[in-house]
Amino acid sequence: MLIRHLSLTNFRLYARLEAALPAGPLILVGANAQGKTSLLEALYYLAAGQSHHATSDRQLINFLALRTETLPFAKIVAEASVEANLAPKRLEVRLILDPSVAGEGRLRKEVLVNGVKRRVGDLAGQVNVVLFLPHDLTIVEGSPSDRRRMLDVALGQVDPAYAFALSEYGKVLAQRNALLKQLQERGGPDGQLEFWDEKLCEHGARILAARAAALADLETLASAIHRDLTRGTDGLRLAYHPAYDPVAAPERQLGLALDVPVHRAGVPLAEVQAGLRERLQATRAEEIARGATLCGPHRDEIRFLANGVDLGTYGSRGQARTAVLALKLAEVDWMRTKTGEWPILLLDEVLAELDLSRRRELLARLGAAQQCLLTTTDLALFPPDFVQSAAVWRVEAGRIEERS
Ligand SMILES: Nc1ncnc2c1ncn2[C@@H]1O[C@H](COP(=O)(O)OP(=O)(O)O)[C@@H](O)[C@H]1O
Numbered sequence: 595m596l597i598r599h600l601s602l603t604n605f606r607l608y609a610r611l612e613a614a615l616p617a618g619p620l621i622l623v624g625a626n627a628q629g630k631t632s633l634l635e636a637l638y639y640l641a642a643g644q645s646h647h648a649t650s651d652r653q654l655i656n657f658l659a660l661r662t663e664t665l666p667f668a669k670i671v672a673e674a675s676v677e678a679n680l681a682p683k684r685l686e687v688r689l690i691l692d693p694s695v696a697g698e699g700r701l702r703k704e705v706l707v708n709g710v711k712r713r714v715g716d717l718a719g720q721v722n723v724v725l726f727l728p729h730d731l732t733i734v735e736g737s738p739s740d741r742r743r744m745l746d747v748a749l750g751q752v753d754p755a756y757a758f759a760l761s762e763y764g765k766v767l768a769q770r771n772a773l774l775k776q777l778q779e780r781g782g783p784d785g786q787l788e789f790w791d792e793k794l795c796e797h798g799a800r801i802l803a804a805r806a807a808a809l810a811d812l813e814t815l816a817s818a819i820h821r822d823l824t825r826g827t828d829g830l831r832l833a834y835h836p837a838y839d840p841v842a843a844p845e846r847q848l849g850l851a852l853d854v855p856v857h858r859a860g861v862p863l864a865e866v867q868a869g870l871r872e873r874l875q876a877t878r879a880e881e882i883a884r885g886a887t888l889c890g891p892h893r894d895e896i897r898f899l900a901n902g903v904d905l906g907t908y909g910s911r912g913q914a915r916t917a918v919l920a921l922k923l924a925e926v927d928w929m930r931t932k933t934g935e936w937p938i939l940l941l942d943e944v945l946a947e948l949d950l951s952r953r954r955e956l957l958a959r960l961g962a963a964q965q966c967l968l969t970t971t972d973l974a975l976f977p978p979d980f981v982q983s984a985a986v987w988r989v990e991a992g993r994i995e996e997r998s
């Protein structure tokens with residue numbers, strides 16, 4: 595898969611950008627704060643339906659447009675080609691701020707595919723990317739929600755039904771929590787919860803099953819890559835700890851060694867759904883007392899283990915870095931097997947973090963990608979033969995120039 599053309603309007607510091615993107619490796623070189631990351635962010639947005647680092651879509655709209663226009667908007671338009679289907683798709687995302695709404699205004703998001711307005715959720719699965727970041731270490735060292743997001747973004751791209759279940763689950767969770775809060779504060783009959791329980795379990799079971807299957811696949815791939823990278827015998831374990839676990843009873847789970855693989859992917863969906871439902875019923879009084887949903891995929895955890903050691907707690911920086919690299923490379927392979935296509939690779943200043951041999955290893959593994967965008971402040975970090983084979987663009991103050 596590749597993006598042949600990218601057009602940005604008032605996206606971050608790009609007031610206007612029209613760029614025909616080449617296939618193969620493309621190096622974006624430039625000093626800090628010139629717009630390298632923002633360009634990757636635009637492509638990532640098309641795949642993930644969200645930015646990887648903005649806390650609100652409003653931040654994506656150009657500052658000047660926000661100050662001077664009556665209806666400020668940011669627009670990303672891309673022409674994407676999928677090998678299997680040669681006619682390119684035209685994808686468009688518009689983020690429009692209506693400042694007339696009290697407070698901070700209201701942001702509206704519009705998605706168009708081939709010029710036709712579609713639901714925002716229909717963006718899922720249109721473009722596939724894998725993003726490599728220097729602070730990917732948060733996947734190992736950060737909070738459980740960082741790890742869930744990593745998995746959700748990857749899964750949502752290859753499985754639009756997952757993206758839908760996740761989005762529905764989020765809505766149901768918010769409604770259910772509001773109701774629990776109300777019951778906590780004002781009391782009253784809790785019969786209305788039944789409806790939300792049903793929905794929560796329906797979408798929750800799908801999420802759990804998909805996560806279990808994806809993590810099992812990712813683990814197999816990541817483990818082999820990890821063994822390669824460390825030239826060792828030890829693989830990498832991705833241990834899924836769902837908040838509601840259809841396999842291990844809570845008592846048993848406590849005694850379960852961390853690195854014992856558990857096969858959850860094979861549990862029938864109806865069984866997961868019924869089990870989660872039972873759990874919700876058992877904890878209803880506690881949930882009302884706390885005014886929140888205490889169990890479900892929004893509380894899932896994933897742990898990384900190498901040599902039986904939990905990297906989040908006991909790993910060294912170097913070990914965590916290697917684990918993350920193995921995981922990201924596994925994500926690429928996993929997407930390839932799931933979609934039959936190379937995802938578009940986005941590497942934001944990752945080379946500076948790696949030693950020379952890791953750099954070569956990474957570039958060798960990714961060199962065959964259909965399209966790979968790499969940013970750097972320093973071209974010298976790349977081996978000369980790689981630079982020779984790549985297109986090199988200079989990025990300066992939101993403008994792009996091809997470098998001869
Ligand atoms: N909404 C926005 N409007 C205009 N400029 C922005 C906006 N958001 C960020 N910027 C500016 O963009 C620059 C950062 O661009 P970035 O793509 O991160 O650069 P690089 O990756 O080359 O270091 C900063 O100077 C920042 O102030």
Ligand SMILES: [Mg+2]
Nearest residue numbers: 627630631632
């Ligand atoms: Mg940057």
